Amino acid sequence: MKQPPRSPRSLPPEGAPLSAWGGPARTEGTDDDLSHVSLLDLFREDALTQTRVLSDGLLALEHTPADAAALEACMRAAHSLKGAARIIGLQDGVDIAHLMEECFVAAQRGELTLSASHIDALLHGIDLIVRVGDTNPAAAVTRADVDTFAMRLASSHAAPGQDAAATSGTRATSSADEEATMRAALALLGADTAALASSSPGPAHTADTGATEPTPSRTADDSTARASEAPTASLAQAPARERTTREPDRMLRVRADNLDRLLSLSGESLVESRWLKPFAESMLRVKRTQRDAARALDAFYDALADRLDPLTLAALGDVRAMLSNTQQLLAARVDELDRFDRRSTHLAQQLYDEALQCRMRPFGDATHAYPRLVRDLARSLDKRVRFSIVGAATQVDRDILDMLEAPLGHLLRNAIDHGVETPDEREAKGKPPEATLTLDARHSAGKLLISVSDDGAGIDLDRLREAVVRRQFADEATAARLSEQELLEFLLLPGFSMREHVTDVSGRGVGLDVVREMVTAVRGTVRIHNEPGQGTRFVLQLPLTLSVIRSLLVEVGGEAYAFPLAHVRRTLELPRERLDMLEGQQHFPFEGRPVGLVTAHQLLGANAPEETRENVAVVVIGDEHETFGVAVDRFLGERMLVVQPLDARLGKVKDIAAGALMENGDVVLIVDIDDLLRSVDKLVRGGQLDKVRRIEGVAARRRKHVLVVEDSLTVRELERKLLEKRGYAVTVAVDGMDGWNALHSTNFDLVVTDIDMPRMDGIELVTLIKRDAMLKTMPVLIVSYKDRDEDRRRGLEAGADYYLAKGSFHDEALLDAVRDLIGEAR
Incomplete structure (x- = not known):
């Protein structure tokens, strides 16, 4: 049943892009992701989907040209693209898709056998379709590109029903099935169906001559006819009758931030559900207390039964009965609460697991472009390669999957260019002329293993040693002593290549460096397995997900922080006497060498504890080249934490990567180890490291920290210099909003603020501080x-502890006020 339009709209002029017409109008029931995008954007989405089908089908047809299923899929995809391009008014796209469709129809009829040259031409057509409608003039398809494609396709075969010249000049008219496609798409996107019904699309015009020509007719089987009647998949989404059918494997597009919020909320629901268990345990304690009270009352009744008058005994018996009934009622309610606790916790856990699963995608989602890449590169190098993907259904975290595209592309190109031999070379070695290249993904021992293996020549270790010396990564003596695994590690270094001359494919030494950089970013590992003469295998070991991490929880300044275990080398409880001074910095012995020690209090801006423990809890971070120990207050154990990104409005928080919720609902911050190492390096180079003994109360005390909020540069700098000269640590803010943000990133002992400031004045700032539970x-x-008295009264009523007028301002007045409020600087 047709839905009436929400507002009248008219169709664009003949041949004009509908995206320029203003795009689709919002309609009831229209998907949010489609309601505000232009038709050109929808066409691009459709083109990506359909060209993927075409690419896969063509690569299959190259090996089995008579594959009926592949031909049918390619014909359907080309026809859908033609209809979609006609809707948008992209005549070049219509022509390209029409030529491809006619080629597939001829192959279906048996009039044409697809050869390698046909596949090359059709793949070139796919590249043109992707570029059709590009707003960048340098990348857009021109009329000459279409004519060249037509001639290239015609040179491979005589196009059915027309010669090459006619093919290049043809403009297909709007057929009935394409008009139906236009109607379905515009109806879905909110166009005026009445206006559409009253306007009959005219024939498409030839770009060069303006002549019109009907689409060549063809005798199609039932399946082809059904395909021509089907609307464009992505533009029209589906007919109404199809949208009512819920296919279990159908895919939906959901914004990534929506999934992140869903995961965050499901994690919070799981935390809230776990609150019921301790509450139920407290109710059990109430039940036991009531039972003890009933027993005491029974004992009292038995002891006084022969001394009390009947009326008193009857009243006491009523109390006993009421208490017994209450006890039974409480027991029943506690049992119900316990059952509810188990059900709600189970449901919350299921919700969380399902939400977490939404972040996972099949590995095959990231591999669609690789068969084409392998095929084109192998042909350009005169090599024959059979490429296979194993484990396409393996679930991978979407963030990791997005990061894998470039590294895997480099590994595949490296295997074809460096590893695989030419057919003649392979036959001379007794190998089949066609090489085997495999991309494999699987789960193993809680890790994601991805391997790229080939049966090529392998890596020549002698040539590798020569390349190491030639590129001056090591001298000859050192290179001669390197083991095989040590030699293979050079392949992953930036700027290293075994090629003596740069080619279009390799020689610059950037490919495998990209692989190592990506693996290092997610704290994975890469291993190279080499069998000279038999092949090479690169294995990437990666975490299954970046959404959940195993973490070491520590306490720093009374707050919990999480160190990702993948970044932690060791945890130690060091006696204080094992801490030594070396060149002004504290060190401790670790694996036979001195390692620098820094305090988490200084790095994270936390307050040091007043008590001093006998041992120092140390988290060792870094790698073999740069290792540091971070002193914390104490260890809290290991936890599996759900990573929850920080609000984007906070920007990059120094030394913090993300947050998480504990089982009891407490928030824990996850430390950014790489950022922390940079902070340590900066402190070391600046010679500003605090010592563990001093920071924990053995020597001097911490300097008190003052926040100065003042919009006047002169007054702000004067106050800062006065306070720093007296020994206080000072941070400045240019207005109330800046000061409020600073209060949430650092711990302060005092706030000194003006009243009249932009964005947020001092009265508002004081009010917010006194309303905040952590800052009040x-x-x-x-x-x-x-x-004036009223101004002073306003400030004090807002919660200020001291009011100092600038009219009577002098150095000692400010310093005396600060000392009265928080004492001396140390």
Whole structure:
């Protein structure tokens, strides 16, 4: 049943792109992702889907040209592209798709056998379809490109029903099935169906001559006819009758941030459900207390039964009965609560697991382009390669999957260019002329293993040694002593290549470096297995997901922080006497060498504990080249944490990567180890490291930290210099909003603020501070030119602890006020 249009709209002029017409209008029931995008964007989405089908089908037809299923799929995809291009008014796309469709129809009829030259021409047509409608003039398809494609296709075969010249000049008219496609797409996107019904699309015009020519007729079987009647898949989504059918394996597009919010909310629901268990346990304690009270009452009743009058005994018996009934009622309710606790926890866990599964995608989603890449590169190098993908259904975290595209492409190109031999060379070695290249993905021991293996020549270790010396990565003596595994590691270094001359494919030494960089970013490993003369295998070992991490929980300044275990080398409990000074920095012995020690309190801006423990808890981070120990207050154990990204409005928080929720609902911050190492290096080079003994109360005390909020540069710098000269640590903010943000990133002992400031004035800032549960105990000093009684009263009523007028301002007045509020600097 047709839905009435929401608002009247008219069709664009003949041949004009509908995206320029304003795009689709929002209609009831229209998917949010489609309701605000242009038709040109929809065409591009459709083209990506259909060209993927075409590419896969053509690669299959290259090996089995008579594959009926592949021909049918390719014909359907080309026809859908033709209809979609006609809707958008992209005549070049219509012509390209029409030529491809006619080629597939001829192959279906047996009039044509697809050869390698046909496949090359058709793959070139796919490349043109992807570029059709590109807004960049340098990348857009021109009329000359279409004519060249027509001639190239015609040179491979005589096009059915027309010669090459006619093929290049043809403009197909709008057939009934394509008109139906236009109607379905425009109806879905909100166009005026009444206007569409009253306007009959005219014939498409020839770009060069303006002549019109009907689409060549053909005798099609039933399946072909059905295909011509089907609307464009992505533009029209599906007919109404199909949309009502819920296919279990159908795919839906969902925004990534929506999935992240779903995962975050499911994690919070899981935390909330776990709150019921301790509550149920507390109710059990109430039940036991009530039972003890009933027993005491029974004992009291038995002891006084022969001493009390009948009326009192009857009243006491009623109390006993009421208490017994209450006890039974409480027991029943506790049992119900326990059952509800188990059900809600189970459902919350299922919800969380399903939400987490939504982040996973099949490995095959990232491999669609590789068969074409392998085929084209092998042909350009005069090599024959049979490529296979194993484990396409293996589930991979979407973030990792997105990161794999470039590394795997480099590994495949490297295998074809360096590993695989030419057919003549393979036959001379007794190998089949066609090489085998395999991309494999699987789960193993809680890790994702991805391997790229070939049965080529393998890596010549002698040539590798020569390349190491030639590129001056090592001298001859050192290179001669290197083991096989050590030699193979050079392949992953930036700038290293075994090619003496740069080619279009290799020689610059950037390919395998990309692989190592990606693997290092996710804290995985890469291994190279080499069998000279038999082949090479690159194995990437990666985490299954970046959404859940095993972490070491530590306490720093009374707060919990998480160190990802993949980044932690060791945890130690060091006696203080094992800490030594070396060149002004504290060190401790680790694996036979001194390792520098820094404090988490200084790195994370936390307060040091007042008590001093006998041993120092140390987390060792870094690699073989750069290792540091981070002193924390104590270890809290290991946890599996669900990573929850920080709000984008916070920007990059120094030394913090993300957050997570504990089982009890407490928030824990996940440390960014790479950022932390950079902070350590900066402190070391600046000679600003605090010592563990001092920071933990053995020597001097921590300097008190003051936040100065002032929009006047002169006053701000004057206050800063006065306070720093007296020994206070000072941070400045240019207005109230800047000061409020600073309060949430660093711990302060005092806030000194003006009143009149842009974005947020001092009264608002003081009010927010005193309303915040974490900040309300912090003293606030107002320094303002306003010296009237009402201004002073407003500031103090907002919660300020001290009001100082700038009119009577002098150095000692400010310092005395600060000292009265928080004491001396140390």
